[in-house]
Amino acid sequence: MSSMLVQRPYLLKAFFNWIVDSECTPHIIVDATQPCVEVPEQFVEDGKIVLNIAPRSVMQFSMDDDAVAFNARFSGQPMQVYVPLYAIEGIYARENGAGTMFPEEPAYQALDKEVQPEKEVEVAEKPIAKNRAGLKIVK
Template sequence: MTPNRPYLLRAFFDWIVDNECTPHLVVDAGYPAVQVPTQFVQDGQIVLNISPSAVTGFSLDMEQLSFNARFGGQPMQVYVPLGAVLAIYARENGEGTVFTAEEFLEDEDDFAPDLESVETSDEIIDETPPEKPEKKKGSHLRVIK
């Protein structure tokens, strides 16, 4: 039989989002092929906010999940083999599930994406707000008594 972890993970993700809560994922950052921002790893684990409003390009299949997010203002592609997922829960109430640790499968290296480093510049971006449009004239509608 195929592993049930991807099905359970998708079901809990959908359930948490449908109940207007924020799904958080606990990941074993030391698991092979995991690509997460290492500066936020604590005790070998990282908690990731995977709500639709926090990530883009979210993808969950039978072997891995991946998405793009910003960490400390820097964009990053996150890649997590499903064996590295330790738990999924709602931030608001802690409802969710814990998964048992899985051993690394040798063929998981085949699923890891080839990522390249992206150059960033120290250029200051002009953050002045755009000019406000002219105020609109009053409504053409009138109150009739």
């Protein structure tokens, strides 16, 4: 029997595009208790946080098969947000609630301990690469 890929990256991208193309505001529901989640702690309630990921609301937005990352302001303070896909529980449109909750995926549970230390290193490296590129542009 062949194993299927995890479906969350595909579902997240499809629902994100559908919500944005419908001129609505996409929000993700995040389990902030998961390892490697970087969100503003002061807005976490009962271990969860809802984040607006509309293109007009965030900067340097990135969504790939591993994580959603962006820069945004929270109460006027800039912050870099990093959410591994295994911590995203669902996505919906603010205006009408259309969206989906993601099913549990055993692959994320199996990879949980293996992937997380590696993600911490990647998060630390991303700002360094941006700073170097920024220095080249200044020259």
